[in-house]
Amino acid sequence: MTDGQDDSRGTPRASEARAWSLYGEELSPGAQVGGYIVEGTRYRGSVSTLYRAKEARSGAPAALKVMHPQFAAARSALRRxxxxxxxxxxxxxxxxxxxLEHGTLADGRPFIAMEWLEGRDLAAELAARGPFSARETLELLEQVGSALKAAHGAGVVHRDLKAQNVVVLAGEGAPRVKLVDFGVAKLLAPEEHPGAVMTSTGMVLGTPLSMAPEQIRGETPDARTDLYGLGVLLYQLVTGQPPFQGTTQVELEEQHLHAPVPRASERAPVPAALDAVVGRCLEKRREDRYADVDAVLVELRRAVQGERQGRTTQVRALGLYVEARMGVLVDDATLDAVDAMMEHARERADAVGLKVMVEGSSFLLGVAALPDGADAEREARRRVLELALALAEEPARGAGTARVRLTPTLHLDTATLRPDASGRPALGGGRLLRLSAWTGGHPGQGVVVTEAALAGLEDTFQVEVLPGREGLCHVTRHAA
Structure with a gap:
C-alpha cells in the first residue's frame, strides 16, 4: 500500500494522519495557520492556546492565539x-x-496572529525584582495610561487590566510596555455582550484580584471600570502585592465591594499623596472615581514629583539575596524545612542591620545603606559577606532528594532614600531592587558576590571568577 491510499480495513490515509498530527487539538510545529507556521506552544489557557510562530515568507516571529476546538462551536465564546x-x-x-492577521482554521477554530513581544509581563517582573519605586511606577503607568486612553477614545473598555496583561519589552534603557489580552474587552455600546462567566454575585467578566465593584454586580462597565484596574495596578507595583487578597473568590468580591482601601505608604516607602490617588481610583462607586485616565495621571505626577523635589536621595546600598534551593522531591517536610531556614535567614539579616524589603516563600532580599568612609563601608560589606558564608555553610535540611540549601548572592548598587509615612528616612526602590539584573547566575552552592560588592575584600576570602558569568565571583573562606 502506498501513501495516500486506504487498505481494506479502512485505515486512514497517511496524509490524513499527518494532518491530524499537525492540526490536532494542540497544533504541532509545522502547522500552517493563515500566513504563519507554528514553531511551538508557549501557553495553554482555558479557552485558547498561544503559540510562537513565524511569518511564512519573511520568517519574522509572531504570536498565534488559537481557540480550543470545544469552544469554536459556542456562539458566545466565538463572538468574544x-x-x-x-x-x-x-x-x-x-x-x-x-x-497582524485573523481568520479561522479548516475545522472552524478562529485564530489571531499578533506581533511577538520579547519580554515578560509585569507580574513576572515583580516576582523577579520586587516592588517598583514611585518614580519607576509613574514611568510605567504613563505608558499603560496612554494605551487605555487610546482604547477609551476608540470606544473600548479593556475590563481586565492587571499585571499579567502588561508586557515589559526586553531591551536596554527605560522599560517599555505593551497592553495585551483584550479577550474580555467590551465596546462602549448600549447592548451587553452575552457569554459572561457566572459568579456568586452575578454575570461578570474579568479577574477577581482586580475586578471593579460594578463588574462583580454584573453592571455594564465603562471607562471608569478600567480606572479601578489602574488603581489596583498602581498599588501592586509599589507594594509588590494587590490591595485585596482572599482564599476564595467570594472573599475577594466582598473586599472589593465593601473593604476600605489599604494605604500603600504603610507597606512601601511612597509618599502619602500616592495613597490618595490609589484611594480615588478604588472608590466603590464609579461616580466617585476620576473622570478619565488623564485626571489619574495628573494626580499621580503631582504625588511623585512632590516626592522628588528635594526629598529623595540616591545612596550606595548593599543587597543580600537569599534563596532556598530544593531538591527534586518536594513534600510537606521539605516545605517546613524551607520555612524554618528562611525564618532563620531573616533573623540573621536583621541582626546585621539588613532590612528585608522583598520576601517570598523561598527567598528574601535584605538591604542596608552603606556608611560613609572607605574603611567603614568595607567593614560593612565584610560583615554581610561573613553572614552570607555562614548561611551557605549551614547543613542542608531534609533527606535524600528533598534536601534544602541556602544560596546567598551579594550585590552593591544604588537605592533610593526617602521619608516613610512617619517622616523617617527609609530605603525604597532603585537599581539594587532590580533583582533580575544580578540574581540569576548562582550555580546552586556557596556564595556568589558581584565585583562591586567584593571590591577591596579579594584578599580576605578565596575568590573564583564564575566562567561565562561576567562580573560574578564564587567566594569561600580561605583554607585553615
Whole structure:
C-alpha cells in the first residue's frame, strides 16, 4: 500500500494522519495557520492556546492565539474571540500589541496572529525584582495610561487590566510596555455582550484580584471600570502585592465591594499623596472615581514629583539575596524545612542591620545603606559577606532528594532614600531592587558576590571568577 491510499480495513490515509498530527487539538510545529507556521506552544489557557510562530515568507516571529476546538462551536465564546481580533485591529498604538492577521482554521477554530513581544509581563517582573519605586511606577503607568486612553477614545473598555496583561519589552534603557489580552474587552455600546462567566454575585467578566465593584454586580462597565484596574495596578507595583487578597473568590468580591482601601505608604516607602490617588481610583462607586485616565495621571505626577523635589536621595546600598534551593522531591517536610531556614535567614539579616524589603516563600532580599568612609563601608560589606558564608555553610535540611540549601548572592548598587509615612528616612526602590539584573547566575552552592560588592575584600576570602558569568565571583573562606 502506498501513501495516500486506504487498505481494506479502512485505515486512514497517511496524509490524513499527518494532518491530524499537525492540526490536532494542540497544533504541532509545522502547522500552517493563515500566513504563519507554528514553531511551538508557549501557553495553554482555558479557552485558547498561544503559540510562537513565524511569518511564512519573511520568517519574522509572531504570536498565534488559537481557540480550543470545544469552544469554536459556542456562539458566545466565538463572538468574544472574534471581537478581540476586531478590537485590536482598531487600536493601533505603540503601547498596545499589534494584530497582524485573523481568520479561522479548516475545522472552524478562529485564530489571531499578533506581533511577538520579547519580554515578560509585569507580574513576572515583580516576582523577579520586587516592588517598583514611585518614580519607576509613574514611568510605567504613563505608558499603560496612554494605551487605555487610546482604547477609551476608540470606544473600548479593556475590563481586565492587571499585571499579567502588561508586557515589559526586553531591551536596554527605560522599560517599555505593551497592553495585551483584550479577550474580555467590551465596546462602549448600549447592548451587553452575552457569554459572561457566572459568579456568586452575578454575570461578570474579568479577574477577581482586580475586578471593579460594578463588574462583580454584573453592571455594564465603562471607562471608569478600567480606572479601578489602574488603581489596583498602581498599588501592586509599589507594594509588590494587590490591595485585596482572599482564599476564595467570594472573599475577594466582598473586599472589593465593601473593604476600605489599604494605604500603600504603610507597606512601601511612597509618599502619602500616592495613597490618595490609589484611594480615588478604588472608590466603590464609579461616580466617585476620576473622570478619565488623564485626571489619574495628573494626580499621580503631582504625588511623585512632590516626592522628588528635594526629598529623595540616591545612596550606595548593599543587597543580600537569599534563596532556598530544593531538591527534586518536594513534600510537606521539605516545605517546613524551607520555612524554618528562611525564618532563620531573616533573623540573621536583621541582626546585621539588613532590612528585608522583598520576601517570598523561598527567598528574601535584605538591604542596608552603606556608611560613609572607605574603611567603614568595607567593614560593612565584610560583615554581610561573613553572614552570607555562614548561611551557605549551614547543613542542608531534609533527606535524600528533598534536601534544602541556602544560596546567598551579594550585590552593591544604588537605592533610593526617602521619608516613610512617619517622616523617617527609609530605603525604597532603585537599581539594587532590580533583582533580575544580578540574581540569576548562582550555580546552586556557596556564595556568589558581584565585583562591586567584593571590591577591596579579594584578599580576605578565596575568590573564583564564575566562567561565562561576567562580573560574578564564587567566594569561600580561605583554607585553615
Amino acid at each position: 474571540f472574534q471581537q478581540e481580533a476586531e478590537t485590536l485591529k482598531r487600536l493601533k498604538h505603540r503601547h498596545i500589541v499589534d494584530v
